[in-house]
Amino acid sequence: MPDDPKPTVRRRVLGTNLRRLREAHGLHLEDAARVLSCNISKVSRIESGRSPIRPLDLKALLDLYQVRDLNTREGWLSLARESKKQRWWRVLEDRLPQDFLDLIGLEEDTSYCRGFQPGVIDGLFQTKEYAEAVIGGGSPGPLGSDEQTKLDVRLERQKALTRAENPIEVWMILGEAALRQRMGGPAVMRAQLSHLIDLAQLPNVTLQVLPFSVGAYRGGPFPFKVYRFPEPSDMQVVLLENHVSHTYLEDPSDIGFYADIFNHLRATALGELKSKALIEGIIREASA
Structure with missing residues (x-):
């Protein structure tokens, strides 16, 4: 072969x-x-x-x-x-970097994801308008060709949450800053925050908010995700993102390090009901 x-x-x-x-x-x-x-x-x-x-x-x-x-x-x-x-994204191999294709593969093939996004709504949870604002970086006018491809892929990735067979389980902790940064303006943010509340009702989604009031916390303001593959594999992969690339860590010591950070964050963040209440409060503020 x-x-x-x-x-x-x-x-x-x-x-x-x-x-x-x-x-x-x-x-x-x-x-x-x-x-x-x-x-x-x-x-x-x-x-x-x-x-x-x-x-x-x-x-x-x-x-x-x-x-x-x-x-x-x-x-x-x-x-x-x-x-x-052959997966749907393979036709994009010449238009997207390999590390981004790997990210799509992780969300398509893994059974569980837990992560932390301190300053932006996670891509799996973004509305189309919010994603346009993030990808466009605040620039006026329509997205360019490459940016439009990224948007289309991001929206396709989100189907992993609601696919008929084995939707991915996601436990995400969002920093309060992610909820208050007005990407795309007040109307876009209100719709995005309402979308978060709707997603949190899914049985495979757990959403917590890390409020400003907690002060310093372990791990610092750096986003990460830990993906776990279904049995018989016991493999997990840590994803670290920056402006230009994705880094994947597979060493057990790295998995353990980020698992400890996540456990600290979930214990420090607001519970699900209080997180929902905080999001609803921010929606009311944005509507005033």
């Missing part, structure tokens, strides 16, 4: 977890290659996500790694099948 220079996130997850299984049993690339009757470079490509894996080869590796439970094995095979599917 040919190598894929831009493998899907799910294929990389599959490969990473196969590598972890191999290492957990004290086995080497040579051991896996021997079972598959191939060279070690093929195993390396599978584990890096650059090459897909045939069901027969996956079953052979699961035997080698002593994965015998039928449900667990089916989970692995399902992950492999899903990793071969």
Whole structure:
């Protein structure tokens, strides 16, 4: 099978977890290659996500790694099948940077996301008008071609929240500044804040607000997200965003660090009902 220079996130997850299984049993690339009757470079490509894996080869590796439970094995095979599917965003490969394509893949393929956005409403929660203001950076006039592509992709990404099968679960903490910065003007912000209240009613969405009154808090005013993949993978990925790119962290120590920060923030932020009340209060202020 040919190598894929831009493998899907799910294929990389599959490969990473196969590598972890191999290492957990004290086995080497040579051991896996021997079972598959191939060279070690093929195993390396599978584990890096650059090459897909045939069901027969996956079953052979699961035997080698002593994965015998039928449900667990089916989970692995399902992950492999899903990793071969072409996703809707693949047609945009030449128009969007790879790290942004990875972000779309994370939201499409993961089952759970928890995160913190101190100064802007998270992209999954943005209305079209608010997103236009954010992407346009306050510039007057219509969006340019590249900006319009970003807007269209952002709105498409949001379908992960309401898809019929396994919508992504999101636990988001927003800083109060994100609620008060008037992106697009008062009318746009009122609609955006009302949209937040509506989204918070979804069974797969938890929304908290970190108010100004808490003062200093652990981690500082830096946004992040932690994505978790469904079973059989136990893999998690931290996403850090800046103005020009996205950084992905997969080391367990990084996962633990940001998980601790998130737990501190959720304990410090307002509960869901008080968060809703604060948002409603800001809407009333914006309407006065």
